[in-house]
Amino acid sequence: MSMDRRDMLKGLATGGALAALAPGVAQARERKELPDGALGMLYDATLCIGCKTCVTACHEANELGPATQDSFGQGLYDAPDRLSSDTKNIIQLFQEDDEQSFVKRQCMHCIDPGCVSACMIGALQKREGGIVTYEIDKCVGCRYCQIACPFNIPKFEWETPTPKIVKCELCNHLIAQGQIPACCDVCPRGAVIFGKTAELLVEAKRRLEESPDKYVPKVYGEHDGGGTQVLYLAGVDFGKLGLPALGEQSSPALSETVQHGIYQGFVAPVVLYAALGAVLWRNRKNLSDEEDTP
């Protein structure tokens, strides 16, 4: 009945191989830096007047068609209230007591994006200028990118049998033609400007220094979630604008450390397979058909 010592030891040896798969020993993955020539936007909430010209311009530039929302029992033409599979860019209003601020939401083009780390066969990838782009031909519609995005940016086409993921790609089709993203192009107040992220950061810090009373003393996106290529300035707490407190580490920094720790060079699985084979060979009398076949 009781397990004999030899078996126990053999079992424990295999158990040890399993324990080696535990993440404890893994080396932390290197922190990702802003790619060369990274492009982005700087949105200054204190300049935005909420005219939503950028929302309409985004619809046109990305051929998304005007989004119709049901409001007070009637359809409001092109007046979406949130990001969706037909709205890649939105202006929302935060209002509480005497505090108020507009906020623009779109893809943040993270330096180390969760969606890119999640995507099984690379439908989402950082390409030219560090822009996070989507390739429909590779997408299987698993929606892991939606789970992984800390900003809830990728949207899924729920209402069609042939859906895809929709997200801001920084109008990379316009950039390729030497133009700039539609939202930055049309903004009458210069509240959102396009440029190289490194230069935008300098500009953001200049504004902070110039009018410290006007702003929360922080450039959101400089370090948040490992850093983003779209940067924010605001007069109210970023959390209230729906920009989450993420800390300075990106989520892939840990998940990839664990995953790579386990699968470093695919050594652990190969060693484990060989070990299992060896143990099985020693215990081969238990193999099913040996006693069954005459």
Place this chain on the structure above:
Amino acid sequence: MTDHARAVGGPLFTGFFRLLALIFGISLLMLAWRFASGIGATSGLSDGYPWGIWIAFDVVTGTALACGGYAVALLCYVFNKGKYHPLVRPAILTSALGYSLAGFAISVDVGRYWGLWKIPVKVNHWNLNSALLEVALCVMAYIVVLWIELSPAFMEKWKEGPDGVLKSLSEIGHPLLNKVLIWIIALGLLLPTMHQSSLGSVMLLAHQKLHALWYSPFLPLMFLVSCLGMGYAVVVFESTLSSRAFGTARETGMLASLSGAMVPILAIFICIRFADVIFRGQLSTALSFGRYSLLFWCEILLFLVPMIMLASKARRASVTVQFNASLLMIGAGILYRFDTYLVAFSPGPGWTYFPSLPEVMITLGILSLEIMLYVFIVKRYPILSGGPTAVSE
């Protein structure tokens, strides 16, 4: 007691089988609706909760419940406990069905299912950072391995049957399979070790969206350990029900020692769970007795109670104790997975999720299909050992 597996026989279309067929029929209509109108029309899913019960139950919990084959093979072949051999075949059958239908559930859940073939084929596009890719590849491979492991049950019957393709195939295939069986079984142990732990790693990317009591670098280890417990529990559960339903002799003694194997697994899980919560400085969260803290303690109790029930050798000899403990263990594993994938997952204010009726019906339909296939196969092919009690020596 006969040691040989045999088909239990008997009529297929019992009242219970017809009920299952009815549920499956309804789910087929729902499936038609889902494929015609899209996922939004037929589910409670949203951009905030992109994964619901099809993933949390059918795939994440379903494959863990299908770990009986893994757990028993580990005991039988690695820990050299040959006496468990009679439990291997039924466990492998449950696993093969569970994994195959989880695979089917994935193709219902993903939006662009027609592109799924690209995952195993487009090697040059693989994103090796993605835990989900690892899960997908391993699950696909494991489904094949499980059916190969089970194939002797079919070939044994076909060899006795009429001349034809199946007979000659079995006569060639069976001895060939025996030569490589060790490496197939080793693969059948390696693959679940890899993807059951990766199912935990998947949720590491949810990071801030996952409640601090569940978000842990040890998610992969905890998913791996708990799937073994669930595997043993399912074998006990299934053997008990099979012996009732088909009148086969129940291997109570063997199931008692199998239940004993659950005790250290449960203890290890509880230790890791607590050590992790304390180490990450979340003990005060666990003791805050808010909604999530209570959920955490529910989980702990569900793991703890079966451990205590099975700790004494005298007590675990009882069929009732074995069965109840297995139910609790299954409940513990289900709750831990549901919490990690759904309940403790929060995309932020303004989002809610509750499964829709079609969503639930599709899940129930898949479950019914699984039970129907199990019943069909054990009645027609040599899976269960012990034979009918009426004729046992």
